[in-house]
Structure formats: structure tokens, C-alpha cells
Amino acid sequence: MDALASLMDGFAVALTWQNLGLALLGCFLGTIIGAMPGLGPSNGVAILIPVAFTLGLPATPAIILLTSVYYGAMYGGRISSILLNIPGDEPAMMTTLDGYPMARQGKAGEALALSGVASFVGAFFATWGLVFLAPLLVKVALLFGPAEYFALFLLAFATLGGIASRNQAKAAIAAAIGLGIAMIGVDGQTGVPRFTFDNVHLFDGIDFLVAIVGLFALSEVFIFLEHRGEGEGAGKAKTDLGRITVPLKTLKETSGTMTRGTIIGFIAGVLPGAGASLGSFVAYTLEKRFVDRKGTFGKGDPRGVAAPEAGNNAAAGGALVPMLALGVPGSGTTAVLLAMLLALNITPGPLLFQSNPDVVWGLIAALFIGNIMLLALNIPMVGVFVRVLQVPPRILMPAVAMISAVGIYGISGSSFDLLVMVGFGVLGWVLRKLDVPLVPIILGVLLGNMMEANLRRALTISNGDWSILWSSPLTIGLWFVAIVGFVLPMVAGRFFRVSRHHTAAEEGADPD
């Protein structure tokens, strides 16, 4: 049981006052970020990265802070889903279906408490899954050479484009845009400048944090400007919640639902490209299909609240598995977390478990601690977050824009980066209007240089023979999964596509 021993060491790392404080702060901020419609896990974490970075936090505390925000946002999303019928973030979309009807029946408190418990169950068991699955994946990943890594990166793009978006061509364009941006700057292997147009600012390349904050956070501000005055119901949250407890009977009735939701969510999270939205969607849909005999789903069935919440929180934990073990994120927010690690000069992947076990296991231990904090924050203290929901977008959004700018300016102290950020904000807005997914862009910007380095290394080994890319069983397997992951949703994916189209109609929706 190496994993358990390492986990104990992790607790030793995490249980310092500073780390506990950061975990608590992260959980609190995360719940607020999740609860606010328009601020979701990926743009919330995106804004905070440059801030955490410029504060000069060491790697472990910084990553503890941000993953606590990540977990917290998954909890927080349900609050406005239940009270306002507006999902606080995209993964909480399915929670509106039964959560809001429960609130209408005067059971808002019960729905909040039940969904809090379901979130806890999902996140708790998914973190255990992370403890055991990640080291196994690391063992496999240690066999990877450059050709395998190249194929793995390709797989990440392919499944992300295949599963998570409605139009594969647009996902491919997005990935190419991201990879193209990553090419800007001095080439790491030969030292020649590429696509710099003799501009000194471009020699170091485009900082991925600038791209992320612009694409996610700033484009959100533009979306709000565009839809100003539409559906301004956010001020009308009911502050009268009723009893915030769950009857034991309900807990017993929903335990099976939570278990199934957790398992499905975790699997959905581990798959590259799927993420928490898919986790909650599949958990809800399957639960409805198999246990909804009396047709009560959609009318305030507690199981319809428990399933998606267990699903999305379990998926959030599952998505950390490929990010930590392989360095390939499974969702938008884990891509943003990967950016954080890269900014701290830590490259996730199998070597991370050997060279920086304190970071990995400290983080995992912090997730357990944070999860307990979140349960405490989200059931007795949920009223605090309900108040926060009443901050109107006309004050929230300027604050988001300004905090984004503070973080970016803090990194480099140059106006140039701010201008680039504004440019990415506009690009993000246009692409969202055109239904082009943003996550492949981020993935491209993040992974582009590593992908190229591995390709060139592989071809150096083979002396320029391209067949090295598909000559080992591992590479063939990865190519196979990549092609299936990209093509299958086109052929058989109506199941997901039709239902997810509805969710994408919400342009404000934040990718998880």
C-alpha cells in the first residue's frame, strides 16, 4: 500500500496552518465563484492564477489554494441552480431540473443540504479513486517515450474535440489556433525566433496565463455587456431557505443514486476531454432512465438533485487523474490548473510523482481536508453564499475585469500583456458566438511546445523516420483511442449532441 503511505506523508505536508488557511480560503472563494452565475470554475481559477503567482506562493500552497477553489466551485454551482433556476456554472446545469422544483415546493433548504451531501460523497470517493488510480497510471506512463507522448497529446485533442464539442471541425480549428499561438517565440531547440515579427515582446512567446484570462474571464464580461438587462432575476433569491437538513429517510433513498452518480462521474472525469459537465449530465440521464418509474424526475425528485451533484463532483476529482499522472488535462479547469503548475515550473506527469511527491500527495491530502471544509461551509453556512448571490453583475463584472488585469499586470508589469489580454478577450467572445470551443485553444497553447518537442525528439531517435510514431503497441493503442474518440461521436454521438446543444445555448456557460 505505497499509496496510503504516500498519502500519510501528504497529510504531513498539508496540515500546516498556512496550507489549512489557504485551503479554507480557496474553498470559500471557490463556493462564491461557483455560485455566481457567469463565474465558473475555469474562469474563476484563471483569474486567481496570476494573483497566486505574483504573490510568490511556493508550489504546494499555490496548488492547494487553486484546487480548493476548483472543488469549491463544483459545490457552489448548485446554489443558484436550486434557488434561482440559473446554473451557477455549467456542471450545475442538470441540478436545476429537480433542484428548482424542490425549492418551489418550499424545500430549498432540504435540496441544498442534500446536494451538499451528494457533492461530498462524489468528491470524497473520487479523491480516493485519484489516490489509487493515479499511481497505476504513472506506472504505465513511465513506459512512455517521445512517440507515445506525442500520440497521447494527440489523443487529448481528439477526445476533447470529439466528446466535448458539437462540431469537430471547429474543435480542430480551435486546437490549431492554440498550437499556432504556442509556436510564437524563440524555438527551444534551435534558438531561432518564430512568428515574432521582430517584436521583442513576442520573443518569449505569448504567456499562456494571458491567453487563459483573456479567453475565459474577459470574454465573460463582454457576454454580460451584450446581454445586459436580460433575465435580471439574480437579485430575487429567496433568502428564506427553510430547514437546511436532510431527513435520514431521504438520505437512505438517495444513497444508491449517489453511489451510481459517483461511479459514472468519476469515469467521465478520467476520460480526457469529458469533464464535470458530462459527468453530471450522464449521471442524471442514466438515473432518470433506470430508476424514474413514477415519472417524478423533473418535478422535484430528491434523486434528481443527488445524481448530478454526485456526478459532477466525482468528475472533478476524476479529471485530476490524467492531469497529475500524465500531464494531460481532462477538462477546461484542469487545463487551467495545469497552466498554474507550468507557471511554477512544475511539469505534471509520471516524473512529478517521483521528483515532487510532496506536491502531489500534499495536494491530494488537501483535497480530503478541503472536502470536509466544504461540507461544513456548504450546509450550515449556505446562507452566507445566498447573500453573495445578490451582488449584481453590473458590479461583479467590472471587478472581474479589473482583478484579471491586476493579475496579468502583476506578472510582467507591462502594458503589452494587458493589450494582448484584451485581444484574447475579444477573440474569446467572437469564438463563443461562433460556437467554437475555447478549451482546445487553451490546451494547444499549453501543450504545443511539449507536443512539438516530443515529436522532434521521436524523429531524432528514428533519424527522421515518421513510422516511429505508430510502431509500438502503446502508440498504436493511443492512436486507436484518439481516432475512435474523435470519429465515434460524429457517427453515434447524437445521444450526447442533442441534449448538450441545449446547454450550449447558454452562451454565458463556463466550460468546466
Place this chain on the structure above:
Amino acid sequence: MTSDRIFGGVGLALAAFFIWQATQIELGFSSDPLGPRSFPIIIGGVMALACIYPLVKPDPEADWPALGRLLEIALAVAVLIAYALALPVVGFVLATAVAAGILSWRLGSRPTGAALAGVGISVGIYVVFHLVLGLSLARGPWGF
């Protein structure tokens, strides 16, 4: 329909420009078999191929806002650009108060409320990030 066609066309032009620029990258004396040009050219190729699809089979027309709202967004962009340029000159607090105030006004606050929101956001960020957390912010002629 049209938006996607324009998007595909722009993408195709961009891909062509990208590939052309990639062929202009100078090669060093010694290099690995692949060199610095090939991967960007592959990316450009993928981009060009993928751009054909929206040209041939565009999605339904995107839901663009009315002209007035487009101008609002253009104004916000102008404010943010001005903010980026003014920041090193007038310092964090003044620049942020003005920019946040204008954004808040355009998002629907009344002028006085917007001014208060701008000052509040600016001073709030200054206190939290600079005074409490010690982050260095742009200094103006008055030291803040």
C-alpha cells in the same frame, strides 16, 4: 450561415499566412531531422483542412447582437485598451476607478452608483491586493 463562411475564409487565410511565415523561419547550422519549420507547417495544414468544413457546411447563423450592443462592446474594449496604456502613467487607483466605473455604468448602474462602484472596486482591490497581500501594483505620480 454567413458568419461561419466568413470564419472559414478568415481561418483559411490565416492558415496560409501561418504556413508562409513558417517557411520564412531561418534554419540554424545544425538541426534535428525535423527542424523548426515542420511542426508549424503541419499545424497550418490541419487548420486549413478544418476550415474547409465551415465553408462547405456552415452551422446556422450565429446570434449576433444588434449594432448598439456591438458598439457597447467596442466601447468596453476601448476602455480596456486605454486602461492598459494609462496604467503606468496615472497609477493603479485612478486608472482602475475610472475604467471600472465606466464598465459598471455601461452594465446598467446609474452614474452615481457607477462612480461609487468604480471607486469601491479600485480601493477594494488596492487594499486587499496591495496593502494586505503585498502585490505590487502600477504606481502613479502620487505613489498609488
